[in-house]
Structures are given as C-alpha cells and as structure tokens.
Amino acid sequence: MRGDRLNALLLILPATAFLLLWFVVPLCRLLALAFTGEAGGFESLWTLLSSNVYQRVLGNTMIVAVIVTLLTLVLAWPVAYVLTRLKGIGFMLMLYGVLFPFWISVLVRTFSWMLLLERNGPINRFLMGLGVTDQPLALLFNETGVLIGMTHVLLPYAVLPLFSAMNRIDRRLLQASDGLGAAPLDTFRRVYLPLSLPGLFGGGTFVFLLCLGFFITPALLGGANAMTLSMLISSFVTDRLAWSLAAAGSIILLAIVLVLMGLAMRLLPLDKGMFAK
Amino acid sequence: MSQLSPSLRWIAYASANLVIAFLVLPILAVIPTSFNQASFITVPPTAWSWRWYEAFFQDIEWQSALWVSIQIAVLATLIALAAGTPAAIGLQRLPPRLRAAMTGLFLAPMIVPVIVSAVAIYRTALDIGLNGTRIGMALSHAALALPFVVINIGIALRGVDSRWLQAAAGLGATPWTIFRTITLPNIVPGLVGGAVFAFITSFDEVVIAVFMAGYGAKTLPVKIWESIRLEFTPVVAVAATLMILLAGILFILARMIGTKRNGVTV
Known part of the structure; x- marks a missing residue:
C-alpha cells in the first residue's frame, strides 16, 4: 500500500509543481506587494477602503453583480423548466442553445453587443421605428450596456445548475399534491419552488461570484462611466504602475469571493455533482 | 402543477425560446457584419463584399496574431494534458483528505478571479523576463486549462473498474502495461474532451493575454481588443467571425466524440 501512495504522489507531482510555480507563488508574491509598498503595513488596503472614489467602485461592482444575478435567474427559470419537459431533438436544440455560447470568446460576445447597442445600431433603430423613443438611447458605455452584456455572457451558468436541480424533482410529488386537491399555484409555491431552491441558490451564487471578477465585458x-473593481485593479497596473494598490484590490476581491464561496458551500445544499456531473 | 395549464405552458415555452434567441442571435450578428462593403461598421450591412476578409488575410499583423494564437493554444494544450492526465489518475489513489486538498489546488485557477491571476502572473513574468513570450503565455493558459483536463479525465476514469487493474496486476502486468492497455483506451474520450477544452480556453483567453502579450506574443484576442479600443474597423468583425467559426467546429467535434462539457466553463 505504501508503494501505491508513493505512486499517487508521483503522479500528481508535475501538476502540483507547475501550479505552485506558475500560479500559487505569483499569487502570493502579488498579494505580498500590498504590505511592502513605500507606505508599508496596511497602508494600501486602508487607502483603498477609505477613499470615496474606491468605495463607489466597490459599491458599483456589488450593485452590478446583484442585478445581473437576479436578471440571469429570472431568464434562466423558463429555459431550465422547459428543458426538463422537452425530449429528443427539441431538448438537444435547446440545450445546444445554452451550451454553444460557452464556446464563443467573451471578447467576441462583447464585441457583438457593441455593434448592436451602438447609437445608430439596430436596437436603437428598432426602438425608434416602434416609436418608443425619438432619439437614440445611450445603451453603450454606461451601466445599461454592462448589465445587458454581462447578463448575456453569464446566463448559461445560471441555467445549468437550475436545470439539474429541477430535473431531479420527482414528478410524482407534484401529482400527489395535485391529487390531494392543492391548487396549481399552491403546488408550485409549496412543492416545486422549495425543491428547486438548491439550483436557484447554486446558480445564483455562481453567477454572483463570476460577476465580481468580470473584466472584459464591463x-x-x-x-x-461604470468602473468595477476588476477595472480598477487593471488601471492601477497599466495606467499608474501602483502595484501595491493593485495588490490591495486583489486581496479585497479574492477575500470577498472566497468568503462567499465558503458560506455558500456551508449553508447551501449545493449539488456536489455541479462541478463534475 | 404536474401539468401546467395550456396558457401557462404556452407562456413558459414562448419565454424559454425568446431567452434562447437572446443567447444565440446576438453572437451571430457579427457574421453578416464581416461581409460589409462600407469602410465603417453597419449592422446589417447595406452592401456585401469580401473586402474585409481580403484585408484580414493581407495584413501581416492579423496573420501573425492568428498564427501566434494557434501556436500558444497548441502548446498550452500539451502542457495541460501532460500535467493534468497523471494528476487525474493520481488523485483517485490518494486518501480522501489529501485528495480533497489537491483537488482544491488543481481547481484553484478556475476559482480565483482571472483579473487577479492575470496581474499576479504578469508581475512574476515581468520579474523573470518571461513577459511577452509565447512560452510565458502558454504556461499561463495551461494553468487556466488544467482544471478542465483534470475534471474531464476524472469523469472518464469513473468508467475504469479498479478490479480490471487489480486483475491485470495479479497476472503480472507492469504499471506501464496496465496504463497503456487498460486505462488509456478507456479514457480516450476524456483526453480528447480535455484537449478540446484546453485549446479553446487558450484560444479564447483575453485577460491574461492583454497583460502578458507585449510585442512577442500578441494573440488574436489581444489584437481584437486593441483594435476595438483604437480603430474599430470591420476587420475586427472578420476576426470575430473566424473565432466563432473555429469554436463552432470544435463544439461539433466535441459533440461527435460524445464528451459533454460538464460543469464549470469559462
């Protein structure tokens, strides 16, 4: 048995060494920069947390993440539900509709929205044609554009956990509830909804965490006009060469993500198979 | 509730189809734009031509970006497979506690926000002179791709019965023979699936690439990123269409092999 153990350790050695050298060590070196700047100590973290500008960026990041999470869940709901009812070719087509966007670069998907949301783009022309508005709406380079683009990019991440939770609901429970005389709305509210909650929370947590660190689309x-924390970190590095501030921002972002993930894993009956079905 | 009333049913199906249209159609909007004849971007084009495709394939910078992207993606795939395949096999043989810890490490690149990984790796690459090199970029992309390889091969390994391995060992087969004749043939779908994901992860990746590219490793997404921010010409639509085309081919390939892109993807 001891030989087996040694064998297993040897097998994971290359990947472990690679990740330590090219991922973990760089990460620690970056985070350490927050405490070794000219000011030293907790100065960079303090600067970041106490400044009005940075507080606004942090607040904006949170608000965008909350709204996008709610939007994706609302949109994912009917898709996940219909997926559980479809069979054969209809099911495959809808599932591919959800999976295909995963394969397209976030950059390409974002570029698409830039074309569509432009001042003279098709969406503004359509809205003006309908008479909804006289002047083109400002849909790009503001919160509206970010919300639309991020909802589009992150929607599939909400559909899959929701679908997997709904798919496991035993339909006989619903029939039993119906048979015992519950109104459809009651069956939905007291049986179906509670049973689909793990998927709803799982998908929601997942989208929220991805939102917080999103960079390209915002x-x-x-x-x-709509700075997020990730953009702030990037601008510290590329525009201002303020490495200790970038490191402090990274610590804040990473801490929020890890704490939320820890809470979610503890509190939610998360589908353990979500990561590897 | 076990059967929705016809009107509710109609609403559910109609809204599901609208959401799918919202997911798919905006992506496809780029494709007609790439056949634009005008020298600025209009959606949809008023006149059609191949002129921007000619422009793309005559421009040495776009050419080189495409080529660099392919080289880096192939290299990243090879690194991720070489490290990830033995890792997935080794993970299964570890005691539960250690296995959980190591799985956490191998999945970490998927959990840490990419902007943080990008800035971290960029800093270290600057310090050791690997910034702006293809090998530096390939290593970074391999780190992002490793979780997909480990997950895919891990799933495939569930189809390998440990009694087969014991039987082979009992009959005197060496570990290498057991791997070559039993494990490997059974995990081919996982290997191919992992390779396809690793390739597309690298080929599509922008955030690390934007920091690391320099002059020596400017990939297609970096060139697109720069063009969007600087000039915004219809050539960008051509590059985006080519990326959609490649992703489409790989998507169909992965379906044909019968591997599923399970769980978390980027």
Missing part, C-alpha cells in the same frame, strides 16, 4: 461596454 471594460468594453461600460468604460470609465
């Missing part, structure tokens, strides 16, 4: 669709 940077292109929101621009300087």
